Amino acid sequence: MEPSYLALARSGELAQRARTAVARLAACDLCPRRCGINRPAGEAGFCRIGRNAVLADYHQHYGEEACLVGSGGSGTLFFSGCSLACVFCQNWEISQPDASGGPAGEELDAAGLARVFLELQERGAENINLVSPSHVAAQILEALVLAAERGLQLPLVWNSGGYDSAATLALLDGVVDIYLPDAKVWDPDQAARLLLARDYPDVARAALAEMWRQTGKLVLDDRGVAQRGLIVRHLVLPQGLAGSEQWMDWLGSNAPGAAVNVMGQYRPCHQAGKFAELRRGLRPGDLDSARECARAAGLTLLEDPAIALLARLLQRAGPC
Template identity: 50%
Template sequence: MRIQIEELRDRARQAHRLWEACILCGRRCQINRRERAGLCRAGNQAVVASYGPHWGEERPLVGTGGSGTIFFSYCNLSCVFCQNFDISHEAEGEEVDGARLGAIILSLQKQGCENINLVSPTHYVPVILDGLTQAAEKGLHVPIVYNSGGYDSLEILQLLDGIIDIYLPDFKFASDDLGQRFCGVKDYASVAKAALKEMYRQVGLPQLDEEGTAQKGLIIRHLMMPALPDNTLDAIRFIVDEVSPQSWVNVMAQYYPAYRAEEHPPIDKPLSRREYLQVIKQIKLLGPELKLLNGL
C-alpha cells in the first residue's frame, strides 16, 4: 500500500458514495446497495466464505508463509462454468463489517502470510477499504492482492490506485460474444480489457523481493477452455499488444465442466492435455517475451 491512512479513509468514503448508485463493476446496475442487493445479489455488508493461508496460488504469491486469502461470497458475474458456485451463487459465509474484516486481515498477517489476497472483491470494495483502513491503523504492512474476475469498473480501479500492490485478474474471454454466452454479461471483454490496461498502468510488471516473493505488479490469469483455442490466442494477443509483451501470465489447464457447463457445449467436457500443450506452443510464438507461470 503506497498511500497514507488519511487518504485511505477518504478513498473509503468515496467508494461508499459509488455504492449509493452502484457502479463498482461493469454491470453498473446503479442500485442503491445501502437499501437493497445489487445484480450481484450482495447487500451492504461483505460476506466472507473462508480465510486463511493458501498454498495453491502462483509461486511468487505463496513464498514461505502462504498467501493470506479471503474468499468473498457472491459474484458480479454469472459464469455457467463456475468452479466455486457454492460461494459465488449460494453465498455461504459470515457477514462482516469493516472492523471484523480488519481483524481478519491482521490475523492473516500475524500468521506470517506473505500478502492479503482479496478473492472476488469487486462488489465489496467499500467494506474492503473500511477493513484495510482499520488494519492499516494497527500495523498492516504486507502487500495487498486484488484477485478479481476482471469485470471491474474504471472508477473503482482508480479509487484503488496506490492501495493495491498486486493485481491478479482473470481474463476469461477476449470477445464480448463469448462473455455474454458464458458469463451472462454483454460486455465482459470490453470491460476486462480496459481494466487490465488500468491495472498495468498502476502497478506495472511484477517486482519480487530477494526471496522471489511478489511485492508489486500485475499477474494475469487465463483459464484455457476446451474447443476455444482462438479465445486463448486472442487473449494472449491482446495482452502482448495492449498491456505488455513481457506480461506475467498464468495460462491455467484445470478446466472441468462444473456448475451448469454440461448444458453449454463446447465447454461441456474437460480440457485435454494435448489441446493445452498445442495452444501453449502457439502462445510462445505469439509472445516470446511473456513470463508464463504454468511451468511449461
Template identity: 50%
Template sequence: MTVTPFEPAYLKLLRGGELARRVVEAFVHLEACDVCPRGCLVDRRAGELGICRTGERAKISSYGPHLGEEDPLRGWRGSGAIFFARCNLHCQYCQNHDISQADSGEEVEPERLAAIMLALQQAGCHNINLVSPSHVVPQIMAAVLIAAQAGLRLPLVYNTGGYDSMTMLKLLDGVIDIYMPDMKYADAKTAERYSKAPGYPEANQAAVREMHRQVGDLQLDDNGLATRGLLVRHLVLPGGLAGTAQVVRFLANEISPDTYLNVMNQYCPAYHAAEYPELNRRITREEYAAAVKMALEAGLRRLDERRRGVWATW
C-alpha cells in the same frame, strides 16, 4: 548495501489522509451502485440488492493461508486468502459455485474484515489475497484503512475475475500492490453466453490496462515473493472458447511482453456446464500445449513455470 524494507502502497495514502477520503467516496457509489461494470444502480446502503446480491456489508465464505496460488504469492507460508461470497460474474462452469452463487458465508463489518487481515498477517502469510473482490471494493477499502492503522504491513493482492469498474480501479490506485485479474474471454458473445457478463472483453481489457498503468510488471524480492505488479490468469476452455490467441496477443502487444501469465489447464465441467455440450468436457493435453505455444509465439516471456510443467489429472 542497505536494503530498503518493503512498504505497502497504502501506507503512503494512509499517512496523508487520502485513504480515508477515498473510503468515503467509494461508499457513495453503493447508493446507486456502479461498483462493477453491470451498473445495477440499486441503493445497497438501503438494503437493495443487484446482480451480486450483496448489500452494504461484504460477505466472506472463508479465509486462511492458501498454498494453491502461484509461487510468487504462496511462498512457503501461504497467501492470506479471503474468499468473498457471491460474485459479479455468473460463470456457468464455475468450480467455486458454492461460494460465488450460493447464499452462504459470514456478513462482516469493516472492523471484522480488518481483524481477519491482521490475523492472517499474524499467521505469517506473505500477503493479503482478496479473492473475488470486484463487488465489495468500498468495504475492502474501509477495512484496509482500519487494518493499516492497526499495523497491517502486507502487500494487498486484488484477485479478480476481471470484470472491474474503472471508477473503482481509480480509487484503488495506490492502495493495491499486486493485481491478479483473469482474462476469461476475447469475444463478447462468448462472455455473455457463459458468464452472463455484457461487454466483458472491453471492460476486461480496459481494467488490465489500468492495473498495469498503476503497478507495472510483476516485481519479485530476493526470496522470489511478489511485492508489486500485474499477474494475469487465463483459463483454457474446450474448443478454444476463451479466445486464447487474442488474449495473449493483447497482453504481449498492448500491455507488456514481460507480463507474468499463468496459462491454466485445470478446466473441469462444473455447475451448469452439462447444459452446454461444448463445455461439457475437460480440455486435452494438445489444447493446453497449443495455448502455451500461442503465448510464447506472441512474445510473452514470463509464463508461470510451475503450472506449465503440470497437467491437471483429476
C-alpha cells in the same frame, strides 16, 4: 518494499477514497453492472451483497502461484457473491447465490474484515489475497483504513475476474500492490452465453490495461515472493472458447513482458453440462498450444498453481 497503501493511509487519502467508495453504495456502480440499487437500504443487485461484505472463508492458501505463496502461504479471503455468473465457475457455491437467493458466509463490517487481515498477517501470510473483490471494493477500502492504522503491512492482491470498472480502479490506484485478474473469454457472444456479460471482453481489456499502467511488471523480493505488479490468469477452455491466442496476442502488445499463468485445470463444473462444448475436458495439446501463444507473444509464463502445489506436496513427503 513498503505496501502502496501505507503512504495513502498516512496522508489521509486512503480514508477519503474509502468514504467516496462507500457513498457509491447508495446507487451502486462499483462494478460494470451499475445496478444503481441502494445497498445500505437492503436492496439487492446482481451480486446479492448488501452494505457489508460476506466472507465465505479465509486461510493461508498454498495452491496459488509460487510467487504469491512463499513460505507463509497467501492470506486468501473468499468473498461471497460476484459480478459475473460464469457457467463453468469452480467456486460457484460461494460466488453465486444458493437456492434461497442468499450469500453463503459470514457478514462482516469494516472492523471485522480488518481483524481478518491482521489475523492472517499474525499467522505469517505473505500477502492479503482478495478473491472476487470487485463488488465489495468499498467494504475492502474502509477495512483497509482500520487495518493499516493497526499495523497491517502486507502486499494487497486484487484477485478478480477482470470485470472491474474504470471508476473503481481509479480508487485502487496506489492502493493495490499486485493485480491478479482473469482474462476469461475474448468473444462478446461467448461472454454473453458463458459469463452473462456481453461487455466482458471490452471491460476486461480496459481493466487489464489500467492495472498494467498502475503496477507494471511483476517485482519479486530476494525470496522470489511477489511485492508488486500484474499477473494475468487465463483458463484454457475446450474448443478454443476462451480465445487464448487472441488474449495472448493482445497482452503481448498492451502489457509487454507481463506475467501470465495459462491454466489447464478446466473441468465441467456448475452449469457447464448445459453447454455441449463444455461437457468434456481439454484435448491433448490444448494447453500446450495456449502456452506457446504466450511465449510467442513475449509474455512471462508462470506455472499452473495446481501443478506447483503437487510438486510442493511431493517435495514435503520426501522419498517413498
